[in-house]
Amino acid sequence: MKTILELKNIYVFYYDNLILEDINLKVYENDFIGIIGPNGGGKTTLLKTILGILKPASGRIYLCEGLNKQNCFGYVPQTSNIDFLYPISVLDVVKTGRLNKNKIFKTYDKNDIDIAFDSLKKMDLLKYQNILFGNLSGGEKQRVLIARALTTNPKILLLDEPTSNVDSKVGYHFYELLSQLNKDITIIMVSHDIGAISQNVKKIACLNRKLVYHDSKEITKEMLEKVYHCPVDLIAHGIPHRVFPEHKEVE
Amino acid sequence: MFEIFQYDFMLNALLACLLASIAFGIIGTYVVVKRIVFISGGIAHSTYGGIGLGYLVGFSPLFGAIGFGILSALFIALLRKFKLHSEDMLIGIMWSLGMALGILFISFTPGYAPNLMSYLFGNILTISFEEIITISILDIIIFIIVIVFYEQFLAITFDEEFAETLGLPVGKLYTLLLVLIALTIVILIKLVGIILVIAMLTIPPSIAVRFSNKLSKMMFLSVMLGIFFTLIGLLISYYFNLVSGATIIVISIIFYLISLLFNKRKLKLNINIEENL
Numbered sequence: 001m002k003t004i005l006e007l008k009n010i011y012v013f014y015y016d017n018l019i020l021e022d023i024n025l026k027v028y029e030n031d032f033i034g035i036i037g038p039n040g041g042g043k044t045t046l047l048k049t050i051l052g053i054l055k056p057a058s059g060r061i062y063l064c065e066g067l068n069k070q071n072c073f074g075y076v077p078q079t080s081n082i083d084f085l086y087p088i089s090v091l092d093v094v095k096t097g098r099l100n101k102n103k104i105f106k107t108y109d110k111n112d113i114d115i116a117f118d119s120l121k122k123m124d125l126l127k128y129q130n131i132l133f134g135n136l137s138g139g140e141k142q143r144v145l146i147a148r149a150l151t152t153n154p155k156i157l158l159l160d161e162p163t164s165n166v167d168s169k170v171g172y173h174f175y176e177l178l179s180q181l182n183k184d185i186t187i188i189m190v191s192h193d194i195g196a197i198s199q200n201v202k203k204i205a206c207l208n209r210k211l212v213y214h215d216s217k218e219i220t221k222e223m224l225e226k227v228y229h230c231p232v233d234l235i236a237h238g239i240p241h242r243v244f245p246e247h248k249e250v251e
Numbered sequence: 252m253f254e255i256f257q258y259d260f261m262l263n264a265l266l267a268c269l270l271a272s273i274a275f276g277i278i279g280t281y282v283v284v285k286r287i288v289f290i291s292g293g294i295a296h297s298t299y300g301g302i303g304l305g306y307l308v309g310f311s312p313l314f315g316a317i318g319f320g321i322l323s324a325l326f327i328a329l330l331r332k333f334k335l336h337s338e339d340m341l342i343g344i345m346w347s348l349g350m351a352l353g354i355l356f357i358s359f360t361p362g363y364a365p366n367l368m369s370y371l372f373g374n375i376l377t378i379s380f381e382e383i384i385t386i387s388i389l390d391i392i393i394f395i396i397v398i399v400f401y402e403q404f405l406a407i408t409f410d411e412e413f414a415e416t417l418g419l420p421v422g423k424l425y426t427l428l429l430v431l432i433a434l435t436i437v438i439l440i441k442l443v444g445i446i447l448v449i450a451m452l453t454i455p456p457s458i459a460v461r462f463s464n465k466l467s468k469m470m471f472l473s474v475m476l477g478i479f480f481t482l483i484g485l486l487i488s489y490y491f492n493l494v495s496g497a498t499i500i501v502i503s504i505i506f507y508l509i510s511l512l513f514n515k516r517k518l519k520l521n522i523n524i525e526e527n528l
Contacts, residue, residue, distance in 0.1 A: 015336060051416050070418040077412060086284050086409055087463040096406040101418040107402050132464050152417065 001028040010059035037207035043190035074154030084134035097151030119147040268481035276474030278435040283456040297323040297349025303356030320433030328426035373444030373496030443496035
């Protein structure tokens with residue numbers, strides 16, 4: 001398998017506080033990594049460091065050859081970060097993904113519009129194209145932000161708490177969409193909600209300042225206890241949220 | 252009723268209302284959607300230092316205001332760049348420093364400074380033809396820059412971090428936007444005065460945002476509302492012999508309150524869904 005992204009000994013500070021300590025992570029092509037951890041554990045910071053929005057105090061980030069920060073990542077922030085009063089239609093949100101530094105004096109051309117419509121279609125949003133972004137539900141907004149990220153033609157999709165405003169029924173379809181995308185795109189997703197990490201995730205890591213990572217799909221009790229610094233009881237939700245080691249149900 | 256148009260000063264005032272509305276409708280839209288009202292207030296008050304310096308040294312106070320406005324815009328951009336913890340507080344300090352410097356400069360000026368109050372509270376009836384020319388030039392600058400960078404400004408005001416991941420020069424665009432805000436504030440100083448600038452920058456867009464599905468439409472509506480409010484306010488202040496700036500603000504706020512009764516956005520949503528399903 002080809003390594004697409006590698007983090008080596010990353011340290012990140014926010015003022016005097018150490019947020020990320022000695023993060024090492026190797027991401028292979030077509031991985032689907034779920035990173036879980038408590039609130040304030042540094043999940044968003046990790047994503048922003050990978051994206052280059054935050055600079056690490058030390059450590060290095062390697063991208064596979066031929067890629068650079070701008071053509072490689074598709075960032076899907078938390079929907080709650082975005083002002084729902086902003087007067088903008090779904091199509092216009094998605095189009096902004098086509099802007100880049102080489103297009104500073106130009107506006108969108110036909111190709112950009114085609115790509116925007118293509119992304120809308122992939123995310124099943126065509127019928128919403130003229131609706132105000134702020135009037136959509138949490139799950140629909142999330143899909144719009146993914147569609148926007150897709151217009152950059154990313155190799156790696158970075159999702160920040162994608163299910164925090166989505167109910168579980170919608171969440172199920174949402175993960176099916178992600179699985180579809182995962183055929184061509186590497187996905188890294190963070191969430192504080194352990195149950196939200198679905199069966200579609202291929203690997204799970206736990207983050208609370210330090211990253212505990214086992215190249216495998218199941219969360220073990222030891223991983224969680226290391227991250228949450230206290231004994232943790234595992235409660236399985238059953239399908240489709242099978243992330244814990246299987247244990248028999250009593251009828 | 253129309254005898255007021257015989258007076259040159261009244262024609263100048265009407266023209267100033269029209270021209271200023273273009274600037275503050277467009278730029279106020281960004282101030283409201285990006286929620287940088289406090290920052291704009293800081294820039295507005297710091298311009299007083301430039302006005303005082305103009306009096307002291309003997310150049311046009313309006314140019315002093317432009318200089319101080321742009322300097323404080325750059326200062327705020329610098330604060331953002333270094334992501335300082337105390338940005339809010341430092342803007343507050345800049346706000347008062349500008350006012351304090353203005354008062355000091357003016358106290359150093361020999362003689363009496365008669366027009367001083369008009370910078371604090373505005374006096375649209377004393378606008379000169381030269382000032383109208385200055386406002387027109389600022390209007391044109393603002394208009395051209397907003398047309399060229401419309402999509403980029405939209406991207407950074409909608410989602411700054413995402414724009415950064417696209418490789419857009421977010422810092423530079425943001426600085427440019429702050430400079431445009433400073434220029435708009437200078438235009439507004441003559442109209443409503445430093446203290447009431449914020450009302451004119453925020454009220455028309457706050458009404459427009461609830462009736463708009465596009466940023467450009469919000470700008471257009473804000474400009475139209477701005478023209479309407481300033482003209483109504485001007486006429487009322489003329490016929491009832493009131494202070495023009497304060498009258499314009501009170502009229503705007505009355506219309507803002509009326510507009511709260513209409514919630515057009517929800518209505519629009521339902522129509523759109525039916526159309527699209």
